[in-house]
Amino acid sequence: MSGTVWEGTALLIAFSLGLGIPFVLVAAGATELTTRLRWLRRHETAVALASGGLLIVTGFLMITGVFTTLAGLSPTFL
Structure with missing residues (x-):
């Protein structure tokens, strides 16, 4: 195949x-996103503690095998 x-x-x-358009869109929306995420910056400690707590609970459920049981109870959509 030869092209011109x-x-x-x-x-x-x-x-x-x-390749370039997504970067331009992200840069254009970065200011808006920063203002919308101001709430997270104000509550950063609480969000970090809550997400850390959820990770610990999830890990405990996985170690004890309860997570697999709970996953089996959830409906499958595929």
Whole structure:
């Protein structure tokens, strides 16, 4: 298969746009996201303690085998 220079240029532009657009969108939304996540910064300690507690409980349930039993009770969607 041989392509022309214009086909190669079109593919390069499409690739560059596909790679660059997500970064531009993330950069554009970063300021909005920062203001929306202000609540998390104010409650950082409580969020860290709660998530750590959930990890400990989940680990305990996995060690005791209860997690597998609970997972078996959940409905399967696939």
